[in-house]
Amino acid sequence: MNMADQQGKTLVRFRNIAIATILVATLVQFLGNVGLFNNYYLHILTVIGINIILVASLNLVNGYLGEFALGHAGFMAVGAYVAALIALKIPLPALVRLPLSLLGGVVAAGVIGYLVGRVTFKTVGDYLAIITLGFNMIIVNAIQNIDYLGGPRGLTAIPKGTNLVTVAVCTVITYWILRNLVDSVYGRMWLCIRENAIAGELIGIDVNKVKNLAFTIAAAFAGLAGGLYAQYQQFITPKSFDYLKTTDILVMLYLGGMGSLSGSILGVVAYTVLMELLRNVLGMVAPQLADLRMLISPLILVLIMLTRQYGLMGNREWRWLLPDRKQAEGGDA
Amino acid sequence: MIATAIQQLLNAAQLGAVYALIALGYTMVYGTIRLINFAHGDIFMLGGFVGFLLVSVIPGLPVAVMIPLAMFITAMIGVMIERVAYRKLRNAQRMSLVITALGVGIFLENLVRILVGPQARQIPAQLPNKVLKLGGGVVITEDKILVILISLALMVILWVFVNRTLIGTAMRAVADNRDAVQLMGVNLNLIIATTFAVGSALAAAGGIFFGQAYSIDPYMGIDLGWKAFIAAVIGGIGSIEGAVIGSFLLAGVEVLTVAYLSSNLKNGIAFGLLIILLLIRPNGIMGRAELKKV
Numbered sequence: 001m002n003m004a005d006q007q008g009k010t011l012v013r014f015r016n017i018a019i020a021t022i023l024v025a026t027l028v029q030f031l032g033n034v035g036l037f038n039n040y041y042l043h044i045l046t047v048i049g050i051n052i053i054l055v056a057s058l059n060l061v062n063g064y065l066g067e068f069a070l071g072h073a074g075f076m077a078v079g080a081y082v083a084a085l086i087a088l089k090i091p092l093p094a095l096v097r098l099p100l101s102l103l104g105g106v107v108a109a110g111v112i113g114y115l116v117g118r119v120t121f122k123t124v125g126d127y128l129a130i131i132t133l134g135f136n137m138i139i140v141n142a143i144q145n146i147d148y149l150g151g152p153r154g155l156t157a158i159p160k161g162t163n164l165v166t167v168a169v170c171t172v173i174t175y176w177i178l179r180n181l182v183d184s185v186y187g188r189m190w191l192c193i194r195e196n197a198i199a200g201e202l203i204g205i206d207v208n209k210v211k212n213l214a215f216t217i218a219a220a221f222a223g224l225a226g227g228l229y230a231q232y233q234q235f236i237t238p239k240s241f242d243y244l245k246t247t248d249i250l251v252m253l254y255l256g257g258m259g260s261l262s263g264s265i266l267g268v269v270a271y272t273v274l275m276e277l278l279r280n281v282l283g284m285v286a287p288q289l290a291d292l293r294m295l296i297s298p299l300i301l302v303l304i305m306l307t308r309q310y311g312l313m314g315n316r317e318w319r320w321l322l323p324d325r326k327q328a329e330g331g332d333a
Numbered sequence: 334m335i336a337t338a339i340q341q342l343l344n345a346a347q348l349g350a351v352y353a354l355i356a357l358g359y360t361m362v363y364g365t366i367r368l369i370n371f372a373h374g375d376i377f378m379l380g381g382f383v384g385f386l387l388v389s390v391i392p393g394l395p396v397a398v399m400i401p402l403a404m405f406i407t408a409m410i411g412v413m414i415e416r417v418a419y420r421k422l423r424n425a426q427r428m429s430l431v432i433t434a435l436g437v438g439i440f441l442e443n444l445v446r447i448l449v450g451p452q453a454r455q456i457p458a459q460l461p462n463k464v465l466k467l468g469g470g471v472v473i474t475e476d477k478i479l480v481i482l483i484s485l486a487l488m489v490i491l492w493v494f495v496n497r498t499l500i501g502t503a504m505r506a507v508a509d510n511r512d513a514v515q516l517m518g519v520n521l522n523l524i525i526a527t528t529f530a531v532g533s534a535l536a537a538a539g540g541i542f543f544g545q546a547y548s549i550d551p552y553m554g555i556d557l558g559w560k561a562f563i564a565a566v567i568g569g570i571g572s573i574e575g576a577v578i579g580s581f582l583l584a585g586v587e588v589l590t591v592a593y594l595s596s597n598l599k600n601g602i603a604f605g606l607l608i609i610l611l612l613i614r615p616n617g618i619m620g621r622a623e624l625k626k627v
Contacts, residue, residue, distance in 0.1 A: 254432055298443065
């Protein structure tokens with residue numbers, strides 16, 4: 001029995017997992033609404049979903065492309081503010097408001113990402129890290145100085161549009177796109193650039209253009225996560241998108257594993273659950289100990305780097321996240 | 334008008350001196366092991382707190398003892414961090430090292446916050462701080478002059494150390510070609526440890542000066558660390574002269590922005606300057622272009 005047959009028969013396929021995720025999310029949200037499911041857990045699940053979008057999109061640049069971008073939270077901020085403005089200022093029925101505001105966030109973050117990428121990819125390595133971080137700080141700094149956006153106080157009373165179901169649907173769409181992208185010819189080009197950019201150039205890859213494509217897509221998805229976040233929390237301040245947020249995303253990304261979409265899920269879930277467990281367990285022993293988790297999270301990061309450089313799932317995938325080989329082979333013939 | 338300008342330049346010189354003390358550590362570590370030591374800003378913070386603790390624990394400790402002692406303690410912490418967290422990754426892929434440094438930085442911030450609390454503190458004045466009037470309304474305090482002078486002296490000592498001593502020569506050689514240096518029988522671990530020690534000691538001096546002039550808190554290393562790093566990059570990372578020039582340049586731009594535009598724009602302008610400069614001179618003012626070998 002070859003791989004293709006196995007994939008065809010097993011239930012653990014991307015489509016089934018996607019449908020199951022959305023169904024479970026709908027059920028859990030419903031139970032939460034009628035008071036049968038703990039709202040604290042509901043909140044954690046929602047946050048996990050938003051973070052998965054953030055981490056998986058950054059994985060395109062930092063994992064597959066092998067660059068070290070440090071400004072992801074900046075694009076999240078762009079998405080969050082644009083989505084919030086659309087939701088706040090344009091009177092729309094709720095059903096139209098959410099998709100439109102999210103779309104606005106995605107497009108705005110993508111455009112900004114494209115422009116930043118044009119400038120950024122003139123450099124590589126450490127300088128790239130610094131320039132992306134610089135743009136993160138400039139975006140936050142700019143928002144702080146614009147009164148229309150609420151300045152340092154941020155925007156409040158954003159209509160609630162996001163719940164676990166929306167987040168689940170968006171996460172599934174994100175993964176569907178990312179999974180196909182990574183396996184597309186562009187995905188191969190990213191890997192090629194990561195392994196040897198000069199060789200890539202020699203076989204005819206327009207390195208800067210292809211790099212910027214990954215960066216733009218990553219920024220757009222960060223914008224999606226931002227839009228979801230804004231309409232879930234219902235208030236945003238520039239401070240929530242600063243360098244510390246970027247660091248958080250990085251920790252989850254590298255915990256899960258570079259160049260692995262499965263890793264991004266695992267990293268976010270493991271990190272979030274661990275942090276919440278530590279908060280509760282340490283808090284139970286003594287309330288003042290709960291702070292210790294802030295020490296434990298960076299320690300985990302350092303330990304992972306010392307023992308498993310590529311993260312838990314580095315460059316490996318769960319089978320259901322691999323492309324359907326049957327389709328790929330059919331396409332080739 | 335001119336008096337204000339001179340006053341602002343004096344302020345810029347003081348801030349630039351602190352930036353330079355931090356930037357030198359970035360640039361030296363980058364030179365030897367090609368690592369952006371993201372934890373360096375937090376070592377600067379740690380240095381400030383070591384000074385603060387020394388002053389609080391031993392009242393009446395003369396400043397001429399306190400500063401060198403704090404520098405020594407911080408240097409040892411810097412060496413220890415290199416030994417525990419960085420050494421094993423020296424030959425690993427470079428980004429692992431950067432991420433580790435990031436982790437160490439967050440660890441230090443939270444450690445200090447948990448141990449001493451998040452509030453800002455001021456190191457009680459140790460340096461004489463009489464106000465001197467320079468005429469035309471320009472005033473300067475004695476400690477400001479001292480900070481600038483001591484910093485400049487430390488930079489000169491560093492320059493002599495790196496350019497005129499055997500171990501300094503070895504440091505420059507490591508920056509140039511690590512493998513060849515080992516073949517020459519140089520103890521690589523010793524050289525790298527020395528680099529971290531010197532960088533951390535300078536940062537500690539910066540932390541103490543900053544804590545006297547303004548205040549210290551567990552998160553100050555993030556902001557100032559980034560600024561100093563920008564200064565090092567503007568000057569051309571890996572170059573000692575460049576780090577000093579970049580620091581004073583950045584401080585000048587920042588102080589002028591606050592004085593004549595708006596203090597809210599300070600960070601945006603600092604990073605804007607960095608990005609523009611990197612696009613014009615990708616290797617900084619004093620940096621040399623690295624050859625890309627196929």
